Amino acid sequence: MSSHDGQELEPVGARTPDADPVPDPGHPPHKWRPTDVDERLEKRAERQVATFFALSGLCSVLFVVSYFVFDIGEVVTTVGGFGASHLALGLTLGGALLFGGMGAIHWSRKLMSDVALVEARHPIASSPEDREVTVSGFNTGLEETGIARRPLVRNTLLGALGVLALPVPIVLLRDLGPLPGDKLKSTIWDEGMRVVRDVTGTPIRASDMQFGDLINAEPAALFEVDENGEPLIEGAELQREKAKGAVILVRIEPEEITPGEGRDDWGVEGILCYSKICTHVGCPISLYERTTHHVLCPCHQSTFDLADAARVVFGPAARPLPQLPLDVDSEGYLVARSDFDEPVGPSFWERDSR
């Protein structure tokens, strides 16, 4: 049982009379419980257990009753602001289960035998004989295949298994998704696309924004409809473009703005536009503190200074929010001058961050 690389250890649980002071007093004598010796108490315990089981049954009946009695859906029955059906079903189900369990445990504690039994442990390892039989049986089998003598069979088998196990599943899984390509490097934003409010889709004039305002905005393309009024972009495509194209517009006193390098004319009268998607792991950002121009991501608290090219001032994000260059169209609405000049959202391996 004891295998030890260094010096031999004493067997576990070894109690040498010389070193170990207290002899084993042996199993403590069994003590009779009150329910064992007093028939009155035994009967009482019996009644208690039966009461638990009866209560359990009663709760089950009430469960069925409340299933039929209380309405759900549009005309929901409520009790003190709670859905009556939900509450009644839950309480009666809980009661039915709890009382049943309590009955069983009470039964075992009060009425079933409480004489402790002793069982000997068997050695976990197989006996040396058993090991011998198994190992020699296995070896005989191996010998009979002749795998050691027939390296050609062995090697082709291994080769076949290797070819089966590696390329086959990879090829099978290939169609899980398209290859990334350059998809992450562009968004739906394009030259002249209006910046519109995210809920209503209405375009925004520079004069619509006060200093200190923040507007959650989206590319106008997401709100375009065909001649029947059906949206051109919907479903998964809409979600995907939103996930990349969502932006925030802020208007900051121009003298407080420190534009990024080469971005002197990316704003319009102090209005700047940044990607709303956090460069950390991609949560949308919008907790804005107008006095400091800081915007905070609610997921991991990365904080960006929008007056200073969305520089990271706190938190785990490594890069500033990408900025969208703005312009004004002929009708005076804010438009994008181009797509973002860098990928939005979280970093990825192929992202060229130089």
Added chain:
Amino acid sequence: MSIDTSKVAKSNVDQAATAKKPSPIGAIASWADDRLGLAASQKKMVRKVFPEHWSFMLGEIALWSFIVLLLTGTFLTLWFTPSMTEVTYQGSYDQLRGIHMSEAFATTLNISFDVRGGLLMRQMHHWSAMLFIAAMMVHLMRVFFTGAHRKPREINWVIGCLLLLLGTLEGFTGYSLPDDLLSGTGIRAADGFMKSMPVVGTYMSFFLFGGEFPGESIIPRLYVVHILLIPGILLALVAAHMLLLVYHKHTQWPGPGRTEQNVVGYPLMPVYAAKAGGFFFIVFGVTALMGALMTINPVWKYGPYDPSKVTAGSQPDWYMGWPDGALRIMPGWESTIGPYTLSWNVFLPIIVLPGLAFTILLLLPFLEQWITGDKREHHLLERPRNAPTRTALMVALMTFYGLMWAAGGNDILAITFDLSINQITYFLRAAVFIGPVVAFFITRRWCISLQRADNDRLLHGYETGVIMRSPEGGYSERHLPIADTRAFTLTSRDRDQPYVPSTATDENGVAAPGGRLEALRARLSAGWFGHNVQKPTRAELEEGHAHAEHEHELQSGLDHPADGHQFDGHHTVDEEALRGGH
């Protein structure tokens, strides 16, 4: 008090049942045995002995929660449609009627508002998932603190760790299925996590999402993982865990009559069948009450997922909190390697750290075994104080976990306690390194103090609370010897034997192969056992008792028989007068 055993209830006597006429049940049993041969394989199982201790129930909570999860989860699949197809909600919940959402979210709302008992089952499912993971974690700590992970149970430790990992993944996938705003934000972050992986990250993301985030595939794919793949593996691992438990027989606490070679407790049939079966219903019932009374994951308040929206105070489920905390306190490091980008700020805390933590957890029994050199079988549990370094190690890991978890709620902490989130974050950046070390040393010293207290009890007896005044006017507290059974239990542990390499050098003075590794191992082993206090030897105990008796003699001749210890709560006080009576 003598007992009239003739009145003893019939259930509590050791009389073999007499053979009776075969009952219908007996007939069914014979029919089955003729075909399955169950009697031979189950003959030992029926009356198999399980030892009893409250802490052995923790794993049971996990097991029963898993069953509750299977039952409630099956119910939910009857109505849930794992589809990201856009639909317009027309159900009973006014506030969202007419809103575009995925079918997954719409059917989740239907389960919550239009299926009788649906909300109850949804909330029970979520609560039992919390219980499942929490119980597994507490059970894991119990196992490690009591040394139940030692040989021959290392494989069961590994299985248990896998269960915890898969349970966590199962929780995350399930939490994501409703496609509500909060869980969608979680998937959004998971996409960011994946993309941080060097070389393969972007591809993994595109393959998992079926293209660019969010796509239309993620919910159906997570659904298959959640209801088929992981539960199947969990079920198989739970079965293996239980089979090994039965084969190894449960560990037991030391005590009179309990040895490494036996197991003392109550038989499966009937006591454990009733207790464990009853406990299943208790866990199930408590989950039902939680589902009825405690709102969890009210997705109708969050609304459908929209990648441009988010709620303030976004939190993952609690068991994902600690890696999220690591993510929050990590400085924003990113490297550029040629045309490539490596986001240390995401990759390290959310991919590397959890993997590393899990590996360490998995290896704990093997690391300990290598350091202590103890490869013997152990079936008697150890009190945490009697393995101070092991206990301290787990407490250090728990401290690390706790601090990371706190970091995962840094925004909540800041708001609740009106603190600066920046300062909390800076503090935690240091605390996650310093805290575990401090906790390690405090715990180790604490354990050693407790060991000393045990030895005091053995050598000098217990404190009676009786204050004696000596003729000189000095006061002292009277100590009396503890009961033999208690003394036996306290001494029922092995003496620590640090690892000593068998030979540092051979006869020619050449260092044995791996000599430096062996030397490191010996040093680690010496450090592991450090200042542990060993149980007293017989000589020490006799000396201690002689000393006590000497004191007792000095105090004899007092003119009242009651020396006070009758009333210390350790003795029966029947027919005992407080004073006099002489």
